[in-house]
Amino acid sequence: MIRFKNVTKRYPGMVRSAVDGLSLEVNQGETCVFVGPSGCGKTTTLKMVNRIFEPTSGEILVNGENILSQDQDTLRQGIGYVIQKTGLFPHYTVFENVATVPRLLGWDHQRINSRVHELLRLVGLDPDENAHKYPRELSGGQSQRVGVARALAADPPVMLMDEPFGAVDPITRTQLQNEFLTLQQKVRKTICFVTHDIDEAIKMGNRIAIMNNGRLVQYDTPEKLLLAPADDFVAEFIGSDRSLKVLSLLPVPKVLKRQFRVVKETAELETVRASFDATERNRLVIEDENSNVVGYVTRGDAGKASSARGWNRFIKPFPTTLPPEATLRDALAVMLQHDVGAIPVMEHTRKFLGMVYLDDIRSYVGEAYQESEPEPAGEGAPS
Amino acid sequence: MNWHRLIEVVRLEGLQLTAQHLELVGISLSIAIAVAIPVGILVTRPPFNKWSLQILAFLNTAQGVPSLAVVAIFLPIMGIGRVPSLFALTIYALLPIARNVIAGIEGVDPDVLEAARGMGMSRGRVLTRIELPLALPVIIAGVQTSAVLTVGTATLAHLIAGGGLGRLIFSGISMHRPDYIIAGSLMTAALAILIDQVIGLIHRWISARYSG
Numbered sequence: 109m110i111r112f113k114n115v116t117k118r119y120p121g122m123v124r125s126a127v128d129g130l131s132l133e134v135n136q137g138e139t140c141v142f143v144g145p146s147g148c149g150k151t152t153t154l155k156m157v158n159r160i161f162e163p164t165s166g167e168i169l170v171n172g173e174n175i176l177s178q179d180q181d182t183l184r185q186g187i188g189y190v191i192q193k194t195g196l197f198p199h200y201t202v203f204e205n206v207a208t209v210p211r212l213l214g215w216d217h218q219r220i221n222s223r224v225h226e227l228l229r230l231v232g233l234d235p236d237e238n239a240h241k242y243p244r245e246l247s248g249g250q251s252q253r254v255g256v257a258r259a260l261a262a263d264p265p266v267m268l269m270d271e272p273f274g275a276v277d278p279i280t281r282t283q284l285q286n287e288f289l290t291l292q293q294k295v296r297k298t299i300c301f302v303t304h305d306i307d308e309a310i311k312m313g314n315r316i317a318i319m320n321n322g323r324l325v326q327y328d329t330p331e332k333l334l335l336a337p338a339d340d341f342v343a344e345f346i347g348s349d350r351s352l353k354v355l356s357l358l359p360v361p362k363v364l365k366r367q368f369r370v371v372k373e374t375a376e377l378e379t380v381r382a383s384f385d386a387t388e389r390n391r392l393v394i395e396d397e398n399s400n401v402v403g404y405v406t407r408g409d410a411g412k413a414s415s416a417r418g419w420n421r422f423i424k425p426f427p428t429t430l431p432p433e434a435t436l437r438d439a440l441a442v443m444l445q446h447d448v449g450a451i452p453v454m455e456h457t458r459k460f461l462g463m464v465y466l467d468d469i470r471s472y473v474g475e476a477y478q479e480s481e482p483e484p485a486g487e488g489a490p491s
Numbered sequence: 492m493n494w495h496r497l498i499e500v501v502r503l504e505g506l507q508l509t510a511q512h513l514e515l516v517g518i519s520l521s522i523a524i525a526v527a528i529p530v531g532i533l534v535t536r537p538p539f540n541k542w543s544l545q546i547l548a549f550l551n552t553a554q555g556v557p558s559l560a561v562v563a564i565f566l567p568i569m570g571i572g573r574v575p576s577l578f579a580l581t582i583y584a585l586l587p588i589a590r591n592v593i594a595g596i597e598g599v600d601p602d603v604l605e606a607a608r609g610m611g612m613s614r615g616r617v618l619t620r621i622e623l624p625l626a627l628p629v630i631i632a633g634v635q636t637s638a639v640l641t642v643g644t645a646t647l648a649h650l651i652a653g654g655g656l657g658r659l660i661f662s663g664i665s666m667h668r669p670d671y672i673i674a675g676s677l678m679t680a681a682l683a684i685l686i687d688q689v690i691g692l693i694h695r696w697i698s699a700r701y702s703g
């Protein structure tokens with residue numbers, strides 16, 4: 109979708125190339141995050157895609173077509189562009205800002221009107237309340253939302269985003285990141301995203317391009333990057349807590365123990381005992397008539413029960429549960445917080461899916477590191 | 492000298508001279524605006540924009556040349572009369588406007604320009620839709636300065652037979668008639684204040700609309 113072929117950019121009068129022999133491909137509908145220390149050439153790379161800068165050598169293809177073969181303004185109208193300082197037009201209302209590219213494309217008034225309203229809702233701004241405001245009346249987070257809406261206005265297949273959430277406070281940033289991930293689920297743009305923040309890169313990227321001194325050092329999925337950094341520079345850039353970071357990429361279903369005996373709370377004691385006989389585990393998950401989890405009983409408690417239905421009073425609720433989209437990092441945090449070694453995972457309907465165990469998290473991560481690091485050099489691999 | 496004589500002077504000659512004065516100011520200011528805006532824009536376009544800072548510095552310095560000197564410089568070249576007066580006034584009025592056109596356009600937030608170009612606006616559209624509207628308050632402030640300055644400078648037109656309120660002042664001086672001098676000065680000052688206020692009003696209105 110976006111293809112860099114041996115792209116080099118050397119600014120006039122500079123000894124070193126700002127971007128040096130960059131080759132990579134961004135797949136359709138994916139987010140490629142360019143990350144690296146300040147001055148490594150991220151912004152230059154991005155701005156060559158919409159021809160704000162021309163490469164010194166090499167070529168860039170968008171949709172298989174060399175960008176130099178297209179009219180510059182036409183090319184740009186088809187590429188959404190979001191920058192850190194938003195660059196909103198101060199003398200235009202929110203509506204007029206978002207309508208910029210549709211107006212360039214000569215859309216009729218009706219179509220522009222409905223598109224702008226749709227987009228403002230998409231980025232979480234009430235159109236009635238905000239469409240007629242001027243940029244100076246918006247908060248930082250709202251300005252960035254308008255910037256994103258403006259870039260999406262003509263539904264361009266490609267988006268370029270240069271540190272789009274870099275200028276807002278951490279809480280707003282997290283919020284904007286999450287909203288953007290949800291938005292991207294819907295719109296599926298091909299995105300080049302620049303940041304200097306490795307955590308943001310891990311969170312936002314399908315693939316991450318780590319750059320240093322104008323060169324591409326590693327181009328991989330976030331998981332691969334964390335488990336198998338290409339060299340010391342990458343390892344250091346990711347940080348010594350990379351084994352913790354990888355946890356935030358792995359969803360709990362990866363380590364879920366599913367073979368659990370689930371017993372209805374209306375069952376007879378006989379059934380409960382039989383279930384314990386058939387399993388090694390010391391707990392049974394109990395659900396109600398509608399298959400909603402109500403809690404658990406332990407093997408010991410079941411032994412104390414005497415009457416057929418008296419075991420019911422030994423049902424204990426789980427102190428905490430996790431949704432299936434939780435990450436291992438969430439699981440670990442909750443385990444530490446509640447001082448437990450296992451947590452049930454259930455759907456929002458309270459249907460039981462399985463249990464996640466502390467030991468399983470440890471061994472899963474350990475194995476992942478061993479697989480990707482065949483040499484015994486074991487920095488960061490947990491024992 | 493008394494109030495009656497003052498009012499008499501104003502009534503007999505003042506109104507006609509004021510009209511003449513306004514005409515000098517109006518014509519030279521109009522030409523100055525018509526010339527300074529395109530020239531100012533040109534200076535901010537490549538390849539001239541490389542030197543825009545130097546040009547700005549030159550215009551600031553040129554502004555320091557006394558108005559009397561400007562009139563004197565054009566005397567030997569263009570002789571006397573209405574046209575040379577207008578010419579000298581126009582040159583003088585150009586400077587603050589051109590300066591503010593350049594400063595106003597150069598002062599537009601580079602991020603705004605990058606966003607505009609990055610979205611595929613043509614250079615011409617960026618100029619008319621983004622740069623000029625955003626520079627407009629600064630440009631109008633330049634016109635305001637220029638207008639006030641020209642009202643004062645136009646009194647010198649009388650020295651090269653250009654007419655205007657300068658005639659009251661300078662004949663007052665040569666004929667030892669303080670009433671003439673005072674009437675001429677007061678009317679010139681009133682005119683300057685009036686024009687300043689009117690353009691100031693426009694300036695405030697535009698700023699409220701376009702400030703970022």
Ligand SMILES: Nc1ncnc2c1ncn2[C@@H]1O[C@H](COP(=O)(O)OP(=O)(O)O)[C@@H](O)[C@H]1O
Pocket residue numbers: 119120122126144145146147148149150151152153
């Ligand atoms: N317009 C420019 N002219 C000259 N040098 C530039 C220009 N833009 C960037 N550079 C230089 O190119 C290198 C890469 O810059 P940039 O792409 O902005 O890095 P990053 O976005 O990764 O911080 C830096 O050394 C920077 O000083």
Ligand SMILES: [Mg+2]
Pocket residue numbers: 150151152
């Ligand atoms: Mg940058």
